[in-house]
Amino acid sequence: FFIRLKNARERGIEEVMSDVRARVEQTVPGLEIEMAQLMEDLIGDLTAVPQPIEIKLYSDDGALLQSTAKRVAAAIGKIPGVVDVLSGIVLAGDGLIIQVDRAKAGLEGMDPDAVTQAVAGLLAGSSATTRVESGPKLIPIRAWIPQSARATADAIAGLRLRAPDGHFFPLQRVVTLTAVAGQPQINRDDLKRMLAVTGRISGRDLGSTIRDVQAVLLHPGLVPRGIYYQLGGTYAEQKQAFAGLIAVFAGAVALVFLLLLVLYRSFQTSVAMLLTTLLALSAVTIGLWITGTELNISSMMGMTMIVGIATEVAIFYVSELVTLPADLPPEEALIRAGVNRMRPIAMTTVAAILALLPLALGLGAGSAMQQPLAIAIISGLVLQLPLVLLVLPVLLSLQSGAAARAQH
Incomplete structure (x- = not known):
């Protein structure tokens, strides 16, 4: 139902x-x-x-x-x-065990294999080599005894077998029939x-x-x-899928890091941005723990998506930073980039959270299947906003301060 x-x-x-x-x-x-x-x-x-x-x-x-x-x-x-x-x-139904007596079969001039083949041919039928053509298909012919001759144990016991010398004898003369009730599949x-x-x-x-x-x-x-x-x-299945998702997650992190290296040609900047992204993943585990949601395939997919979302927001901030005038002091440039990008970053984050909120609350038919995914993404989005606007500038300022001390 x-x-x-x-x-x-x-x-x-x-x-x-x-x-x-x-x-x-x-x-x-x-x-x-x-x-x-x-x-x-x-x-x-x-x-x-x-x-x-x-x-x-x-x-x-x-x-x-x-x-x-x-x-x-x-x-x-x-x-x-x-x-x-x-x-x-x-339980596949009742069964009938047919056990051949080798000595009695020998008296009739047959061995157990011959008796077994003869009984199988009577009960299951024998396919003839001739086939009947029906349109484009060739239909095989199966010779079979009537249903009434094999419907009961007594009928099977009375089946007549033909010996090699031509005489006929009943099956019950050479076998022992045992009825078994409730035979399991x-x-x-x-x-x-x-x-x-x-x-x-x-x-x-x-x-x-x-x-x-x-x-x-x-x-x-x-x-x-x-x-x-x-x-x-x-x-x-989930254990096998987890191994594949871990490989996908590691590949996503590696590709993101290569992308950042190509964009900014700075190892320190790429490490700072990637560290911010990985810190956002801690919010996913905290969110799952607070809501009592298990870590499954759906939530793992959400963690993988957070890698891309948090990196994109970090790129927004750093892209604004590199476009500012070069004569600005490093601390002032970091603050101005945060002020300029705070509104679009906040609007994007809030819009994404509101869009995923019905799934996270389990509203609507079928939402329970995607609820861990929504909780994981929302948890990462909540933390990535302060990480990008507060932690990332601190990491970049440490990098610029170290570079200034090296030049000095």
């Missing part, structure tokens, strides 16, 4: 989802439900990782794998903030049998929740020998 929330509401999305989940569990005990935001679910489907928490358990022992998956699901379900926990066991990852225990997060950040999950998995006896696990889901 898709539920659209009212625009004028007093509670947040996570609070509403928690309330709905609690009411459903109280009203219909035993019913398992899963809830997610629309954009979160769409992104999860596109990346093939729909769950924030995913614990992949690997083992060749199917029974041990199922019992361990149930214990792990029960253990992480007790972690605060972890909801919608699923063991990953999907078999999943494999890299040719290894796997079950994925999944869960969602409500009211907590991903980092602290994953740390609690890792601590629970280290409890003795929870994951026995013969089974190894691997963390997947959004955590694995």
